Amino acid sequence: MNNNFILLLVALTFIGCKTEKSKLTGWNYNDPKHGGFEVNSNFIEQQTPSGMKFVEGGTFTMGRVEQDVRYDWNNIPKTVTVSSFYMDETEVRNVDYVEYLFWIERIYGSNYDNGSYPEIYWKALPDTNVWRDKLSFNEPYVDHYLRHPAYQNYPVVGVSWEQAVDFCAWRTDRVNERILIDNGYLWDDPEQVDEDVFNTDAYLKGQYEGNTRRSLSNLKLGVHAYDKKAGRDKSAIRTVQEIDGILMPKFRLPTEAEWEYAALSLVGNSDEETIDQRRLYPWDGDGVRNPSSKNKGEIVANFKRGRGDNMGVAGKLNDNGDLTAPVHTYWPNDFGLYNMGGNVSEWVMDVYRPLSDQNAVDNNPFRGNVYETYERDEEQFLVEKDSLGNLIKRKVTVEDNIDRRNYSQSDNINFKDGDFDSRLSTSDWLNDGTSNTTNELYELDKTSLVSDQTRVYKGGSWNDRAYWMVPGTRRFLDQKQSTKTIGFRCAMDRLGTPSSNLKENQRNPVDWDSKSGK
Secondary structure, three states: OHHHHHHHHHHHHHHOOOOOEOOOOOOEOOOHHHOOOOOOOOOOOOOOOOOEEEEOOEEEEEOOOOOOOOOOOOOOOEEEEEOOEEEEOOOOEHHHHHHHHHHHHHHHOOOOOOOOOHHHHHHHOOOHHHHOEOOEOOHHHHHHOOOOHHHOOOEOOOOOHHHHHHHHHHHHHHHHHHHHHHOOOEOOOOOOOHHHOOOHHHHHOOOOOOOEOOOHHHHOOHHHHOOHHHHHOHHHOOOOOHHHOOOOOOEEOOOHHHHHHHHHOHHHHEEOOEEOOOOOOOOOOOOOEOOOOOOOOOEOOOOOOEOOEOOEEOOEEOOOOOOOOOOOOOOOOOOOOOOOOOOOEEEEEEEOOOOHHHHOOOEOOOOOOEOEEEOEOOOOOOEOEOOOOOEOEEEOOOOOOOOOOOOOOOEOOOOOOOOOHHHOOHHHEOOOOOEOOOOOOOOEOOOEOOOOOEEEEEOOOOOOOHHHHOOOOOEEEEOOOOOOOEEOOOEEEOOOOOOOOOHHHOOOOOOOOOOOOO
């Protein structure tokens, strides 16, 4: 990000001598005498976030490629296209999550004697009791797995889907706050609390009343690079905006299609647009051992080989992990992503439906859209904030979208699978001739094993057989629940061109002779 800034500053220095004009109207860009319309024509491309890998999008066959041993028939193969995106190199670690908890406790407190909202801290705590088993001694993991330094580089578990989503939102704000501090727009403010906490959306909407250090005019960007008087004109002073390309897009969970595409990493066994061989796991072949001469026969992921065998015989521990393992223990796949098979299963964004394949669209398929808009003050038409500094959102209404063709209502989770139109039959009509419009098709424990709060998780874990490491397999769990086998990693949208020219995004062949993957 700093390198991009330097290039931007240097370029604007030269542009100051020659004003760029609009090809459409002939008016000057970045000129206060012509109204000051700003254009960042020196933006190169989106920077790769720290700890993430660039995943170049493409077309692939999503769904089951292994035999359906459970006869669920819930993931019929289908061809889809996934846009380019970024994904964490590894699962989120214990040390990462403990940093998150530390920040929450420092800002909101863990009890009402040292904070205003201790419930935020308790809501974020992972459930360490997931390690308990009625017929197993796992108390050491209950007591130590999350916080002991011996486990700090292990994947965090006991985190629900909802907690993972909250973590992604927190990461977005902390990363963007750090960017603004490092580039001189904000003061470092470790004392911020409650509604004064930095929030990316609030900052971009002009609703953040925090520790502003200097404006863009002080750095002579945009309109201020062309008129010295603009630096003394209060109307010319503004905060960073999206048009500057400085702030990162939001961190989020990957969609099921993104996760499966990234796990298969077919980019590593293709020639032009021809795939050399069918890939069962996130690596070549149909086995689970290293094919190289130096490390021949070593297990390439952490999983359960058979009943009672979680790590092999002492002296030659085949996968060196009876439970989870450090996130860099095994080899990365061809996108540079670790543990896309084995170690822990991972949450994805999608709401589970057994017949998702029948309704999937070709491009970026996803089920779970609930559209929202900002709540605004009726008098001043300003976006409202809550007591935690977050902008208040509400669901869009049918009245909001009266002339819209692509959607009308906010909640589209049930579209074509669970909504009234998709289940309409003679049994839906009541005795009095009226129609029963309630959604009873996916009511947990009543008419279905799933609900609108049931989320997909992907990949095999340390406690699963190799079958579940096939990227096409899928399982589900309620978004409020957690287990000792499910973790998560974050993703981020790729803005602009689907390919990248940055050096750090150029793919290197996987080195099977080095466990570091370097």
